[in-house]
Amino acid sequence: MSEPAPAEALQVPKAAELVAAQLRRQIVMGERAEGELLPPELRLMTELGVSRPTLRQALRILENERLVRIHRGRNGGARVSRPSVQTAGRHLNNLLLYQGATLDDVHTARLLLEPAAVARIAGTVSAEDVAALRASVAANLASTDGAETRRIGSEFHIQLVELTGNRSLVLFAQLISGLLDGALIRHDAERLKQRMPSQSEGLIHDHSRIIDLIEAGASREAARHWREHLEAVHRQLRKSINTDLVLDLEA
CATH class of the missing domain: 1.20.120.530 (GntR ligand-binding domain-like)
Known part of the structure; x- marks a missing residue:
């Protein structure tokens, strides 16, 4: 009988990946419109129940996937960019x-x-x-x-x-x-x-x-x-x- 795999071998999604997956689904399903500005950080943190570092890491994941465009600065924010060919x-x-x-x-x-x-x-x-x-x-x-x-x-x-x-x-x-x-x-x-x-x-x-x-x-x-x-x-x-x-x- 084979021994069970060690706990460290299990791939548990990180919190940021789960948040990114939730936002990704909203974007690809059309719940977030092209060019729409996502809510401010504090509001998103409250809605998603996550910390600021987790939220920012999730947004970086989506930025790398070109699903959001992040504009930094005082009037910055994350805008939705729908998937394209x-x-x-x-x-x-x-x-x-x-x-x-x-x-x-x-x-x-x-x-x-x-x-x-x-x-x-x-x-x-x-x-x-x-x-x-x-x-x-x-x-x-x-x-x-x-x-x-x-x-x-x-x-x-x-x-x-x-x-x-x-x-x-x-x-x-x-x-x-x-x-x-x-x-x-x-x-x-x-x-x-x-x-x-x-x-x-x-x-x-x-x-x-x-x-x-x-x-x-x-x-x-x-x-x-x-x-x-x-x-x-x-x-x-x-x-x-x-x-x-x-x-x-x-x-």
Whole structure:
């Protein structure tokens, strides 16, 4: 019969972590509005039943998580900052860096997500949805700025996933897009200043084609076409970036 684990091995949450968890839940559940100034220290200490050092440590935890912005000084205080995709992306990048992930890994995740999404929505989207997708393609073709072209193209990928109506998939798509775009912007800034019509217009044509397939309800062909498109995008990326290096957007 095994002996019980020593008491010191048990992980008991500290008071500050419990307070941070309580405030965190209020923020993410929308009980505290974006930009709202939290009550003064004395009032929060009374409401939460904690000491000043415990409260301040809890607020530092939330500040590190970017859930509050602390302004120090006479008229300072802690203001609520709701969770964002950008903040989540920074945390995700740190985790991927720690785990040794690469841009090739991120590309593979995109391959698993987006073709399945377009297959799912084929034949189910409304005329208004199709019109919005076509408007995005038209705006991309009309753009003469490389960075703007890339932004519209990235948003198109997210638009497709949004049509599944699945919020979790949309968040994943936004995070993946942010990682890929961030890497390219950081490592390939000079090339972004110029538009490369022969390449970009070919990829935009793929966008037009996927809309046709979705509208026609051709789910299998849509998935295949979009997989080939993503592979083409990744081949372009590899021309500028060594995508098998460990992901680090801060390098």
